[in-house]
Every structure is written in C-alpha cells, then in structure tokens.
Amino acid sequence: MAAARSNDGKEWTTLDRRTGELWAGRYQKRVFSTNNKKAYRFYRLNITAVRDVKNANSVQIAESEFQ
Numbered sequence: 648m649a650a651a652r653s654n655d656g657k658e659w660t661t662l663d664r665r666t667g668e669l670w671a672g673r674y675q676k677r678v679f680s681t682n683n684k685k686a687y688r689f690y691r692l693n694i695t696a697v698r699d700v701k702n703a704n705s706v707q708i709a710e711s712e713f714q
Contacts, residue, residue, distance in 0.1 A: 648694050652687040669698060
C-alpha cells in the first residue's frame with residue numbers, strides 16, 4: 648500500500664509506503680500518519696494486494712481522510 652500526492656495528476660511524490668498491513672474485520676478504522684505539511688490537489692492510495700485472492704479479489708473503502 649502506498650499513498651502519494653500531486654498537484655498536476657502526472658508527477659507523484661510518495662507520502663507513505665507500507666507492507667503487511669492486515670485488517671481484523673470490516674468497519675475497522677485505521678490511522679496512518681505522515682509528515683506531509685502542505686496541501687496538494689490530488690492524493691492517491693495504491694493498494695497492491697489483498698489477504699486472500701481466492702475469496703476476496705477487491706478492496707472496499709468506506710471513507711478516507713487526508714490531513
């Protein structure tokens with residue numbers, strides 16, 4: 648999983664990169680902090696894997712907040 652920022656939607660700067668993050672179940676809130684202090688026009692979250700591809704081949708996110 649990686650989070651990135653951009654002002655033009657073409658050039659991206661990585662804010663945070665994580666591997667091995669697991670959620671215990673649905674509706675779980677997780678907080679990932681970065682040292683980003685500047686507002687950007689675009690933010691991107693790239694999820695590269697799921698826990699069990701045979702049973703879940705997609706990801707569902709109810710809400711995200713970038714501060």
